[in-house]
Amino acid sequence: MAKNGEKQQATGTPELVFGGVWKYDPAPESTEHFTIAPRYELFVGGEWKAPKTGKYFATIDPATEKPLSEVALAGDKDVDAAVKAAQKAFPAWSKLSGEDRGRYLFRIARILLERAREFACLETLDNGKPIKETRDVDVPLAAQHFFYHAGWADKLDLLFPGQTPEPLGVIGQVIPWNFPLLMAAWKIAPALAAGNCVVLKPAETSPLTALRLCEVFQQAGLPAGVVNIITGDGKTGAALVRHPGLAKVAFTGSTEVGKEIQRAVAGRGIELTLELGGKAAHLVFEDAAIDQAVEGVVRGIFFNQGHVCCAGSRLLVQESVHDLFVQKLQRRMARIRVGNPMDKNTDMGAIHSAAQLARIRELVAAGVEGGANLHQSACELPKKGFWFPPSLFTEVAMSHRIAREEVFGPVLAVLTFRTPEEAVEKANNTSYGLSAGIWTDKGARILWLAERMKAGVVWNNTYNRFDAASPFGGYKESGFGREGGRQGLRAYVRLAGGLLPG
Amino acid sequence: MPHSLSPVEFRVPPVCAVALETRAADLATRSLKKQAKLQGLRLAIAMMDLTTLEGMDSPGKVRQLCQKAMRPLPQRSDVPSCAAVCVYPDLVETAVEALRGSTVQVASVATGFPAGRTDRATKLREVQLAVAAGATEIDMVIDRGAFLSGRYGKVYDEICAVKEACGAAHLKVILETGELKTYDNIRRACRIALLAGGDFLKTSTGKVTPASTLPVVLLMLEAARDHYLETGRIVGVKAAGGIRTSKDALRYLVLVNETCGDLWMTPQWFRFGASSLLNDVLLQLEKDRTGRYQRPVDFSAD
Numbered sequence: 100m101a102k103n104g105e106k107q108q109a110t111g112t113p114e115l116v117f118g119g120v121w122k123y124d125p126a127p128e129s130t131e132h133f134t135i136a137p138r139y140e141l142f143v144g145g146e147w148k149a150p151k152t153g154k155y156f157a158t159i160d161p162a163t164e165k166p167l168s169e170v171a172l173a174g175d176k177d178v179d180a181a182v183k184a185a186q187k188a189f190p191a192w193s194k195l196s197g198e199d200r201g202r203y204l205f206r207i208a209r210i211l212l213e214r215a216r217e218f219a220c221l222e223t224l225d226n227g228k229p230i231k232e233t234r235d236v237d238v239p240l241a242a243q244h245f246f247y248h249a250g251w252a253d254k255l256d257l258l259f260p261g262q263t264p265e266p267l268g269v270i271g272q273v274i275p276w277n278f279p280l281l282m283a284a285w286k287i288a289p290a291l292a293a294g295n296c297v298v299l300k301p302a303e304t305s306p307l308t309a310l311r312l313c314e315v316f317q318q319a320g321l322p323a324g325v326v327n328i329i330t331g332d333g334k335t336g337a338a339l340v341r342h343p344g345l346a347k348v349a350f351t352g353s354t355e356v357g358k359e360i361q362r363a364v365a366g367r368g369i370e371l372t373l374e375l376g377g378k379a380a381h382l383v384f385e386d387a388a389i390d391q392a393v394e395g396v397v398r399g400i401f402f403n404q405g406h407v408c409c410a411g412s413r414l415l416v417q418e419s420v421h422d423l424f425v426q427k428l429q430r431r432m433a434r435i436r437v438g439n440p441m442d443k444n445t446d447m448g449a450i451h452s453a454a455q456l457a458r459i460r461e462l463v464a465a466g467v468e469g470g471a472n473l474h475q476s477a478c479e480l481p482k483k484g485f486w487f488p489p490s491l492f493t494e495v496a497m498s499h500r501i502a503r504e505e506v507f508g509p510v511l512a513v514l515t516f517r518t519p520e521e522a523v524e525k526a527n528n529t530s531y532g533l534s535a536g537i538w539t540d541k542g543a544r545i546l547w548l549a550e551r552m553k554a555g556v557v558w559n560n561t562y563n564r565f566d567a568a569s570p571f572g573g574y575k576e577s578g579f580g581r582e583g584g585r586q587g588l589r590a591y592v593r594l595a596g597g598l599l600p601g
Numbered sequence: 602m603p604h605s606l607s608p609v610e611f612r613v614p615p616v617c618a619v620a621l622e623t624r625a626a627d628l629a630t631r632s633l634k635k636q637a638k639l640q641g642l643r644l645a646i647a648m649m650d651l652t653t654l655e656g657m658d659s660p661g662k663v664r665q666l667c668q669k670a671m672r673p674l675p676q677r678s679d680v681p682s683c684a685a686v687c688v689y690p691d692l693v694e695t696a697v698e699a700l701r702g703s704t705v706q707v708a709s710v711a712t713g714f715p716a717g718r719t720d721r722a723t724k725l726r727e728v729q730l731a732v733a734a735g736a737t738e739i740d741m742v743i744d745r746g747a748f749l750s751g752r753y754g755k756v757y758d759e760i761c762a763v764k765e766a767c768g769a770a771h772l773k774v775i776l777e778t779g780e781l782k783t784y785d786n787i788r789r790a791c792r793i794a795l796l797a798g799g800d801f802l803k804t805s806t807g808k809v810t811p812a813s814t815l816p817v818v819l820l821m822l823e824a825a826r827d828h829y830l831e832t833g834r835i836v837g838v839k840a841a842g843g844i845r846t847s848k849d850a851l852r853y854l855v856l857v858n859e860t861c862g863d864l865w866m867t868p869q870w871f872r873f874g875a876s877s878l879l880n881d882v883l884l885q886l887e888k889d890r891t892g893r894y895q896r897p898v899d900f901s902a903d
Contacts, residue, residue, distance in 0.1 A: 113833040115826065117862040121640060121854070126632035231630060390823050391620030434859050443632040540615040560617050 117434065126443040128230045133217040135224075135307065139170045141177055141330065142313040144184035145323025151176040156332070158306055161227035162440050162449040162484040170306050173329040175338045178298070181327040182344040185269040185296035188324030193266045193294040197253030204249030204291060206319040211242045214315065218308055220441070222280055225307040227449030227485070228403050229440045240565055241284035244583070247567035248292035251588060255293065258585050264592035266294030267370060268346030273336045273360075274309075275352045276302035276451055277406040277507075282351055283309045285582050287326055288567075293591040295346070298327045300339055302352075304452050306330045337363070345369055349590070351408075354505075354531075354576045372580025372590050374408065374572055376505040377533030379554065380526035381411030381562065382516075385420045387538035388560070393427045396511070399536055399562040401435060401447055401489050405509040406455070408577075409534035411562055413502060414491075415522055418515040425493055425513060432476045432489045439481070450485040450508065459487050459508035466492050466501035471512070497528060505531070519544065523551045532574030536562045555581070606796065611753045613792045616784035616820060625815040631855045638851065639889060642882050643681055645850040646673055648868045650708055650839065652687040652876050654715075654807065660695045663688055665903045667699035674883050674900075677890075683879070684868040685738055689714070690731040697735035708738035708773070712763060715777070715806035717742040721759060728766040739763070740773040740803060740874075743790060745780045753793055760797035773801035773839055773872075778817045779809035787817060791824035795836055803839040807874065812842025818853060822860040835864060841874025847885040850878060 138155060140147040150171035157166040173181070192200070211218065218241075219233035228237070255264045270290045274282035279301055290297050301309035309328050316326055329335060333356075340348045340360050347370035350360050354375040364371045381399050383392045399411025416424050440448030450456045467473050471492040480486040491511040495502050501512045516522040526535055535554040537545055549557045555573040558564065565571070570581035580590045633641055651670045653662060663686070670683040685706035686696050696707045709731035712724040728739055741763045747755040764772050774794040778787050791802055802821045805812035818840045825836045838861075840853050850873060857865050865871050880900045888894050 113829055115830070115862045116864060117859075120863045120866040121644070121858050122637060123631065123633060124635040124637040126634045235630070386615065388615045388617035388620065390614070391617035391624070394620050394624045443630070538617075561619060561623075 115430065123444050125439070127439065127441045128220055128223075128443055130220055130224075130441070133220065135168050135221070137168060139168060139306070139310045139330070141171045141173055141181070142310065142326075142328040143177070143181045144187070144327065145317070145321075148180075150174065151180075156303070158225060158304060160224050160484075161451050162481070164483055164485075167224055168307065170310065170330040173300075173331040173335045177329055178335065178338040178342055181298045181329050182269055182271070182339075182342050184324040184327050185298050186344055188322055189266075189268060189296045192296055192322060192325050195294070197255060200292060200294065201249045201252035203319055203321050204245050204252060204288060207315055207321070208242045208245035208249060210315045210318050211238070211245065211312075215239070215242070218280060218311065221311060222308045223440045223448070226276065226279060226305050227440055227451050228406075229445040229448040230443055231445065232403060237278060237281045240567070241281045244281075244284040244288045244567045248288040248588070252292040255588070255592065258588060259592070259594055263595040264293065265595055267591060267593055268295060269344055270295050270297050270347045270349060270591070271339045271342060271345040272297060272299040272349045273339060273352065274299065274301055276305040277403060277408070279305040280308035280312065283312055286349055286351075289582070289588050289591050290349075291325065293588060295591055296325050298329065298339060300329055300331060300336050303330075303332045340364065343367075347371065347591070349580075350374070354578075357578060370590065372572075372582070373578035374580070374582060375533075375576060375578040376507075376531055377408045377410070377573065377577050378413060378503065378505055378529045378531045379409055379411045379534040379536065380413045380415050380529075380552075381536040382522050382526060382538065382548065383414065383416040383420070383424060384539035384541075384544070385417045386540045388540065389420065389424065389427065391560070392538040393424070393431050395536065395538060395560070395562045396428060397431055397435070400511045401432075401509050402563050404447055404450055404487070406451055406507055407563065409556060409563065410507075411534075411536050412506060412511060413526075413529075414511055414513045415516050415525055416513065418517050421513075421515050425491075428491065429474055429476075432491065433478075435476060435478070435489050437478045437480065437486070437488060447489065447509065450487050453485055455507065456485040456487060459506055459510060462501055462504060462506045463490060463510055466495070466499060466510075466512070469496070469499045469501070471495045471499055471501060497525060503529065519548065523548065527551075527553045530576045533577035534558070534573075606754065606757060608753060610796065611757070611789055611792055613785070613788045616788050618784050621784060621820060622816045625819045625856070628819070628855050628859060629815055629852045631852075633851050633855075639886065641851045641854050642847055642886055643679070644866070645847070645854060645873060645882055646683060646879065647681040648872050649683040649879060650685045650687045650841070650872050650874045651683045651879060652807070652841075652874050654687070654689060654710060658689060658692055660692065663692045663695045664699045667696055667705070669879070669901065669903045670705045671700065671703045673879055674887075677886075680883070680886065684872055687740065687874060690727055690734065690736070693731050693734035693736045706737045707735060708740055709734075709736035710740045710742075710806075712741040714740070714742055715808040717744055718746070721762065724759070725762060725766045728763055732766070732768055732770050736770060738771045738773060739767050740775055742775045742777060742806060743794070745777055748781065748786070748790060753789070756790070757793045757797050760794055760799055764798045771800040772798070773803045773837075774799035775803045775806055775841075777806055777809055778804050778813075779811045784816070784820055787820055788824060791821055795824065795828045799836065801837040801839050801872070803841055803874065805842040807842035810843075813840040813844055815852060815856065819856050819860060822856055822865070825865070826861045829864075835870055837865070837870035837872065839872040839874055844873055844875050845877050845881060847882050850882060
């Protein structure tokens, strides 16, 4: 081995060698502990009901393109039935004491953790994300959201002193495919804690964990109709948000659809929160902890295949360390293990859908055409399924599409800056404003920057860290309203005047 | 001996503790199955510096250890010998005698191990004696007092002097990371040892808690990796102290495999300093071969 090193030394630039000595055997997570039904119906009024459309559609494993199951396609009548079921449940649920509502939420959280392995596997199969992430991030965080909001259910009056928080009514919720279970938890937990009832539509391509969550609700004895889950396509979602029985719409997804929803909701006098796209700037200063910043940037853009609304997709690195940083980043990218999402050693899984893969390819082609320099790690990709290697662009101009549009994939655009002022200007020069990251060793600079970043979340010397207690949401075309924390609960209550203290 | 460097040479990039520990914890979740596990365990044995550093060490004890290092499991020919036996200087001769004809190296701690609180002449004399007695590897301790009071030049000069006294023997520089406390300090100590010509960066004496930890070794591997990329010189890393289980050993190997890569995946450039680790690795290997766990008494207590 040392001879290898010496030889390289003799021939010129030293370079590292990987993967020739110790290869890891496949370590697939077992799937024998649970089953997937061949067909799922709609969960309305606490029962499984066949759709009035009589139609079903398949959901597939993006890593293999094999169908996993088929789910019901809800039409207008099904949407109406679901909203009516929620309306029917609302009087009793909203009058239940906070303590009792909290008890249900605690029970849901506990059952979710007891069945964590099953949920992690199912999420990985239906979504394509690695089991490492569903096991360590998605499922524990989803449970944490139920635990967290369970704790607030009987303390709402402490959140809004001097005012009386009242539930809104029936909430229509539409969630995306990138964190199917976690987004369901983000939406359902605060709504229920505040005494609302819910009709939720999971994404067309990743409905299975939300449907399994209905089993948890049944197991927890949640009263019928408090949560209704209807599957379908874009039309189902559109029918839901247009339904006159709703008191609020909460949506997480693309900016394009978000704008449509805002139009549909306009003038109806109901509440709306939107959590939309992003094009986050990730700032690296020359005094940063460089090796750890590399880790942060990798976590920022390659976590969940880059299918993250707050992904750090624009790297702004100080010009003085640009070359060194990019070199280190490229070496690190080559270590990302891409492949079977069910393998416990996989770092990056499959792209979620053929449509998303086409979108990523289109934007990457536009980057190459625009003259940016594309670097992709040389990993072997499986033949079947949807795959894209970890990619980064250097020589990117602020005007390039890859610097302005949300790719929603494992593609990083690297830009440079010279001064903190320039960094702020470039970071804010986007129509989005969801998140940002800062890597510097200077505490004062962190505060100076955080004040100036037009982003709902600013991570300092870390990235993509989430907590139920921390509010999440954006500026500008990234939407409005916050999820998580006390601010998140505010979006699920009406504040009546109430009695002044004393 | 090179002249003392200017303090600016010892500057290092800052280390972010949270992100470093996150990365180490992430790599610790790697799941090693079947052949990969067996290969890793055998490699761990081949990388082991079987160590005894007690006041009660005796020639008899050292001879026992040497036997174990040469043939860790005499009935199994597929179990490799250890890399070295590590002893105090006065027992080097005994070890050399016992290991004659084998591939196992004799390592000796020196320089007033473990505290290093003695004058430089005495430290160098100790190194010379150990080398003269036949030690092919010297494990020195750095002057933590000088380091923590900012006298980096003194630390550097001393490593240079010891390196010179080592002659052909390999020099492992023990940073005693448990006393340096911060990752920034550890990163700087790595830099000093690398510049001064140390052949190995070693975490600990084993006499201070905490000894070796995954984040510390990850940091040292990054330092060794960057030094190689800058200069073309490979410097090894030795994780010593507190590593007791096969699982631990495999986790360290994953750090090496994914940080420095193939060039370091050899006993020449990565070592474990341990005394109780070997029997646990043997227990796992035998479990895999026979399908059941053996009794602890089936493995020799040395």
